[in-house]
Amino acid sequence: MEALAVGSAPPRPGLAAPTRYSNVRRPRTLAIAAAGRPFAAAHMEPAAGDGRPRPAPPRCTSAEMVCVGMVFPCRALRWTRSRRARSHATDPAADAASAGAPAEIAGVDGIRIRRRPVTGPPVHYVGPFQFRLENEGNTPRNILEKIVWDKDVEMKERRPLYMLKGPLEAAPPARDFVGALKASYDRTGVPALIAEVKKASPSRGVLREDFDPVQIAQAYEKNGAACLSVLTDAKYFQGSFDYLEAIRRAGVKCSLLCKEFIIDAWQLYYARSKCADAVLLIAAVLPDRDIKYMLKICKILGMAALVEVHDEREMDRVLGIDGVQLIGINNRNLETFEVDIGNTKKLLEGERGQIIAQNNIIVVGESGLFTPDHISFVQNAGVKAVLVGESLIKQEDPGKAITGLFGKDISHASAA
Numbered sequence: 001m002e003a004l005a006v007g008s009a010p011p012r013p014g015l016a017a018p019t020r021y022s023n024v025r026r027p028r029t030l031a032i033a034a035a036g037r038p039f040a041a042a043h044m045e046p047a048a049g050d051g052r053p054r055p056a057p058p059r060c061t062s063a064e065m066v067c068v069g070m071v072f073p074c075r076a077l078r079w080t081r082s083r084r085a086r087s088h089a090t091d092p093a094a095d096a097a098s099a100g101a102p103a104e105i106a107g108v109d110g111i112r113i114r115r116r117p118v119t120g121p122p123v124h125y126v127g128p129f130q131f132r133l134e135n136e137g138n139t140p141r142n143i144l145e146k147i148v149w150d151k152d153v154e155m156k157e158r159r160p161l162y163m164l165k166g167p168l169e170a171a172p173p174a175r176d177f178v179g180a181l182k183a184s185y186d187r188t189g190v191p192a193l194i195a196e197v198k199k200a201s202p203s204r205g206v207l208r209e210d211f212d213p214v215q216i217a218q219a220y221e222k223n224g225a226a227c228l229s230v231l232t233d234a235k236y237f238q239g240s241f242d243y244l245e246a247i248r249r250a251g252v253k254c255s256l257l258c259k260e261f262i263i264d265a266w267q268l269y270y271a272r273s274k275c276a277d278a279v280l281l282i283a284a285v286l287p288d289r290d291i292k293y294m295l296k297i298c299k300i301l302g303m304a305a306l307v308e309v310h311d312e313r314e315m316d317r318v319l320g321i322d323g324v325q326l327i328g329i330n331n332r333n334l335e336t337f338e339v340d341i342g343n344t345k346k347l348l349e350g351e352r353g354q355i356i357a358q359n360n361i362i363v364v365g366e367s368g369l370f371t372p373d374h375i376s377f378v379q380n381a382g383v384k385a386v387l388v389g390e391s392l393i394k395q396e397d398p399g400k401a402i403t404g405l406f407g408k409d410i411s412h413a414s415a416a
C-alpha cells in the first residue's frame with residue numbers, strides 16, 4: 001500500500017490546519033485548495049529503496065475535485081520544478097510520466113504549441129473523493145494551445161475523408177491566390193490587401209455585431225482588396241466554413257484564404273470542398289514535416305498555403321522548407337496577444353530578407369495595421385501584402401475603410 005503524506009503549507013489565517021491522511025488506498029497525489037488558497041498539498045512517489053516515500057517533482061498548477069459524482073474545480077499550488085530536478089532527470093519518459101505528463105506532448109520539432117494529451121487529466125482517489133489533477137502536461141499553457149487542443153477534440157466529430165469526395169468534386173476550381181497578390185502589388189505599388197472577414201476574436205471580443213459576411217466581402221472586393229481571409233473557427237472567432245462557401249457562391253471573385261487552425265490534413269480537403277483557395281499553416285503549431293506534407297496536399301488541391309511565423313526561429317524553420325511561396329509574419333503574439341508591428345521589420349532584416357528576395361517569396365504583414373503609416377512601415381520592411389482585420393471590420397463601412405487605411409483609393413490605383 002502506498003503511503004500518502006500531506007505536505008504542510010505555511011499557516012494561513014482563517015484556514016483550517018492541514019488534514020493528515022494515512023493508509024488511504026490508491027492515492028499517489030493529493031492537492032486540495034480553496035479559492036486559490038492552497039491549504040494542503042503533497043505529491044509523493046512510491047517508497048524508494050530505503051522504504052521511505054520521496055517527494056515527486058511537484059508540477060501541479062490546478063486541480064479539480066470530484067466528490068461522489070460532483071466536480072469541484074479548484075486552483076491549487078503553482079509549483080515549478082527546480083532546474084536541479086530537471087538536470088537530474090535521466091529518463092525523460094519516466095520523468096514526464098511521474099509528473100502525469102506523457103513525454104510526447106512536450107514541444108518538439110521546434111513547435112511551441114503542444115498537442116493535446118490523449119489521456120486528459122489523470123484521476124486520483126482519496127477515500128470518497130476523486131481528484132482530477134491538472135498539471136503542466138495536461139493543461140493548455142496559453143490561448144493558442146487551448147484553441148489547438150479544442151480543435152483536436154472538434155476533429156473527432158468530423159466526417160470520414162471519403163465523404164468529402166463528392167463536395168470536393170462539386171467545389172468550384174481554386175483561384176490563384178499568390179497570383180492575385182502579385183498582380184495587385186504590381187498594379188498599385190502598395191502592399192496587396194488581404195481583407196479579413198472576422199466577426200470576433202479571443203483578444204478583442206465581438207468586433208462587429210451586425211455581421212453579414214457576404215456583404216462585407218463584396219464591399220472589400222469593390223474597394224480594392226486583392227484577396228479575402230475568412231475566419232472559419234466557430235468557437236473563438238464566431239466564424240464558419242459556410243461563410244467561405246456563401247462568399248464564393250455569391251459571385252465574389254477575390255481569392256479566399258481559409259483562416260483556420262489546421263492541425264490535420266483532413267482540414268485541407270474540407271477547406272477546399274468549402275471553396276477555399278488558400279489555407280493558413282501556423283509554424284508554431286505544425287512541425288516541419290507536417291508543413292511539408294500539407295504543402296504537397298495543397299498543391300494537389302490547387303490551393304496556396306500562407307505559412308505563418310512569429311519569430312526568428314520559426315522564420316528560419318520555414319525558410320528551410322522547399323516550396324514555400326507565401327510567408328505571413330504575425331505581429332500579434334498569439335500566446336500573449338501583444339501586437340508589435342516592429343516584428344515584421346525584425347524578421348526581414350539581414351540575411352533572412354535576402355533569402356526571401358532570392359526565392360521570390362511574398363511576405364504578408366499580419367495584424368495590428370491601422371494607418372497609412374503602418375502600411376508604409378511594413379512596406380519599407382519588405383512586405384508585398386498585408387492581412388488586415390480589425391481596423392476594417394470595426395468601421396461602419398468596412399469597404400470605405402480600405403481607402404482610409406491606405407490613405408488613397410486603391411481600387412483603381414496604378415503603380416505609375
Ligand SMILES: O=P(O)(O)OC[C@@H](O)[C@@H](O)c1c[nH]c2ccccc12
Nearest residue numbers: 330366367368369387388389390391
Ligand atoms: O485584426 P488584425 O489585427 O488586423 O489581424 C488580422 C489577422 O492578422 C489575424 O486575425 C490573424 C493572424 N493570424 C491568425 C491566426 C489565427 C487567427 C487570426 C489570425
